[in-house]
Amino acid sequence: MATFFKLVLLVKDTLISQVVSLWKVFMHLFVETDTVQYPEQQPHMFSRWRGRIILTRDPDGEERCVACNLCAVACPVDCIALQKTETEEGRWYPDFFRINFSRCIMCGFCEEACPTNAIQLTPDFEMAEYKRQDMVWEKEDLLINGTGKYHETNFYRIAGKAIPGKDKGEARNELPPVDTRSLLP
Amino acid sequence: MSFLFYAGGVVALISTLLVILQTNVVHALIYLVLSLLAVAVVFFSLGAPFVALLEAIVYAGAIMVLFLFVVMMLNLGQTTREQEKAWLPTKVWFVPVVLATILLIGLLSSFPVNSIEVAEVGVMEVSGLLFGPYVLAVELASFLLLAGLISAYHLAKSR
Amino acid sequence: MTWEIGSGLSIGAILLVVIVTAAMLIWVERRLLGFWQDRLGPNRVGPFGLLQVVADMIKIFTKEDWIPPFADRFSFVLAPTIIMIVILMSFSVIPFAPGLGVVDSNVGILFVLAMASLGAYSVMLGGLASDNKYALLGSLRAAAQMVSYEVFMGVSLLGVVALAGSFNLREIVIAQEGGWYVIPQFVGFVIFLIAGIAESHRLPFDIPEAEQEICAGYHTEYSGMKFGMFFVGEYLGLVLISSLITVLFFGGWNGPALLPPIVWFSAKAFFFIAFFILLRAAIPRPRYDQLMSYGWLFLLPLSLVNLLVTGAVILMQI
Secondary structure (H helix, E strand, C coil): CHHHHHHHHHHHHHHHHHHHHHHHHHHHHHCCCCCCCCCCCCCCCCCCCCCCEEECECCCCCECCCCCCHHHHHCCCCCEEEEEEECCCCCEEEEEEEEECCCCCCCCHHHHHCCCCCEEECCCCCCCCCCHHHHEECHHHHECCCCCCCCCCCHHHHCCCCECCECCCCCCCCCCCCCCCCCCC | CHHHHHHHHHHHHHHHHHHHHCCCHHHHHHHHHHHHHHHHHHHHHCCCHHHHHHHHHHHHHHHHHHHHHHHHHHCCCHHHHHHHHHHCCHHHHHHHHHHHHHHHHHHHHCCCCCCCCCCCCCHHHHHHHHCCCCHHHHHHHHHHHHHHHHHHHHHHCCC | CCCCCCCHHHHHHHHHHHHHHHHHHHHHHHHHHHHHCCCCCCCCCCHHHCCHHHHHHHHHHHCCCCCCCCCCHHHHHHHHHHHHHHHHHHHHHCCCECCECCCCCCCHHHHHHHHHHHHHHHHHHHHHHHCCHHHHHHHHHHHHHHHHHHHHHHHHHHHHHHHHCCCCHHHHHHHCCCCCCCCCCHHHHHHHHHHHHHHCCCCCCCHHHCHHHHCCHHHCCCCHHHHHHHHHHHHHHHHHHHHHHHHHHCCCCCCCCCCCHHHHHHHHHHHHHHHHHHHHHHCCCCCHHHHHHHHHHHHHHHHHHHHHHHHHHHHHHC
């Protein structure tokens, strides 16, 4: 009999809490939903979001990438492949530049490793494809006609390497080369 | 109603036979449930729906569930099936079946062939009888059940 | 072809409506759960996501219907059919409206109880035939739960039967024209509600298929349309319990004459369906032994006392 009364008390206590929780959950019918209706209602993307990778051009409109391979080395999943080649004037550029986005984990190490700000990550994430092969992007897919996030960087205008229209010593913050054959200081 | 009676009877006979012949215990139990349900149909066709449904609830719905419950915990497999097969060779069942068939033929030949008279017995009449002339039997049965309940409680009580 | 009890037209219509309702509940439940959890639920396929059910059905029909090689084929195939047949049979005694139903049986409530007790076989055979630990555990739990909750379900109904003086569901509805039985039989109603949830193993009493503990319980090994039958069978059970509560305690089709009786019936039944979904959204699952001790130590004495008091009051009034 004592157990029965104990059970009655237990049920009284638990039953009230059950009814209260039922009522509270029911009132959520009148609470605004948190759902973002995605394709119609775009989420707000932040400019530093690490999404689709692009290759940018410098302010002169030339490719920034100098095919140094640092991004391919930094990549933890080895999804970047490129081959260096040169123009006749001696300017380095990638012969092909291939990113396998089915492997890419969007870690942004390539962007950090890049000395010329050529490779950059953008706030675009809608990259689904029906075929896995379509996830492999070539240079013409990656290369854009702008400077991306960093507008000023222009490697060949800073570096000492001579290219057509800029001889040695003419770069920004660069002194003319020392004439080792001269005796003057 | 006569057709329902014979259909129920035939199903009950065949499924009961299959209960004996099955080597898989679970299949045998399924046929036993079917047999009980067929008996319920026979009761129904004879104008006793209350008894028919009690048969379905108590026998098919409760007791056989407990049978199945026990079978579940026994972990019966291929070995028990072979054991069952070994227990039923032809020489064991042949003579009893022949003798029983003779008895059955004798029974069938003495069966009245006139059609079944159905008198519907409702719930009210059954309960009136149970708590009227047969109240002593009901009370005795309840005593028996109470004794069973208390002894089961005693056995299950942890010491 | 007329709309009378037991005519082919009404049987076909009831079968169609019941199955379509059960299928649509898949969508209703997901949307309502969504709203109660501050989301939207499926709203993409068709207007308001109404065609989600069609999409789900296409998916279920085209899935591979896999029977595990270690399963007992006979019982494995039999199990999902039992639950569908048994619950659809139970609908035959439900009085939907005056002059609309399948049979007008004098033992309607007993028939529903008998069918509910046979429903236990579906769950048990499914689990046993699968030859899987989780399935076996699930069906053991289901067997114990269903057998014990059947007892209180039956006893809690007897108060209503005593008040109406009949096992006939149609006569019970007619007897409630003066007042719904939920008022004199409130305790019986609560016990029947709890036992009904346990009987159709809906959340919060879905202990036989508790996903977090034992995978999916007795239907772990099922796929394709066999799983679909268990799935729709569960929703059919939900509709059945809601209809039974409506008929037994809330006056069935009775209501002000503003609306036709079938609308009153459907509205009341839908109210309870929504309440069951709310229970799913709000209440956590109890432990297994808690469920059993709650049933045997609390609900059984309570329902017996309820029956005793009801009988005494009726005898005093005579």
